Amino acid sequence: MNKNIKNVVLDNIKTLTYALIIAVLLRSLLYQPFYIPSSSMEPTLLVGDRLFVSKFAYGYSKHSFPFSPSVYQKRIFFEEPKRGDLVVFKTPSDNRTDYIKRLIGTPGDTLQFINGEIYLNKKKIMRREIDENPIIRCGQINLPVKIFEETLPNGVKYKAVYNSSGTLQNTDEYIVPENHYFLLGDNRDCSKDSRFLSEVGYVNKLNLVGKAQLIFFSNDTIKGSVLKFWNWKNSLRVNRTFKKL
Numbered sequence: 010m011n012k013n014i015k016n017v018v019l020d021n022i023k024t025l026t027y028a029l030i031i032a033v034l035l036r037s038l039l040y041q042p043f044y045i046p047s048s049s050m051e052p053t054l055l056v057g058d059r060l061f062v063s064k065f066a067y068g069y070s071k072h073s074f075p076f077s078p079s080v081y082q083k084r085i086f087f088e089e090p091k092r093g094d095l096v097v098f099k100t101p102s103d104n105r106t107d108y109i110k111r112l113i114g115t116p117g118d119t120l121q122f123i124n125g126e127i128y129l130n131k132k133k134i135m136r137r138e139i140d141e142n143p144i145i146r147c148g149q150i151n152l153p154v155k156i157f158e159e160t161l162p163n164g165v166k167y168k169a170v171y172n173s174s175g176t177l178q179n180t181d182e183y184i185v186p187e188n189h190y191f192l193l194g195d196n197r198d199c200s201k202d203s204r205f206l207s208e209v210g211y212v213n214k215l216n217l218v219g220k221a222q223l224i225f226f227s228n229d230t231i232k233g234s235v236l237k238f239w240n241w242k243n244s245l246r247v248n249r250t251f252k253k254l
Contacts, residue, residue: 090115095112136157167195
């Protein structure tokens with residue numbers, strides 16, 4: 010009897026071990042779920058969105074794996090990110106915290122804000138104001154904003170918002186170093202991104218984690234926790250479920 014119990018226990022341990030190994034491999038090599046905790050990417054991504062991020066989109070580095078093991082200091086099967094991609098990366102300041110921003114500048118590019126508009130390689134990024142009045146959050150407050158559709162040189166279009174009562178007007182020129190990228194939040198006046206050189210700055214290609222591909226679930230955390238199923242009719246954002254990014 011004791012031998013049978015021991016065999017059952019060993020079989021269960023083996024099954025759990027195999028399942029864990031498979032889960033780690035899927036998470037590390039294929040797709041990883043991420044949760045959006047801040048409003049820095051509104052209106053594209055909302056607090057409470059849950060995403061699937063492609064881990065193979067840009068190849069693999071140590072940050073592709075749990076705990077970022079320092080066993081290999083290069084990137085393999087590297088694929089160059091494209092302007093406009095929604096990129097998950099480890100912040101250069103601690104190589105641990107996950108951020109998601111939009112890729113605007115590639116190695117060798119120059120960027121500068123002049124009179125509130127972005128100049129990429131000395132040319133203004135085209136934008137048109139959209140007649141919408143979305144509720145855009147910044148932390149615990151709502152911002153009055155102007156919303157624009159911006160178009161990058163490769164044709165990628167997206168919505169970006171700027172604080173209508175005062176926005177970033179002018180900056181020094183940023184020059185993106187080799188093997189680095191410049192990323193911005195779509196909620197321009199409520200985002201810590203590559204403009205803040207001491208906190209985020211230019212992102213090394215080794216720090217890239219993956220490309221956001223799909224919102225698979227979304228719950229408005231201000232209107233209620235996802236655990237409060239009796240309030241789902243108020244908090245669930247059904248229209249964002251399985252939304253491609």
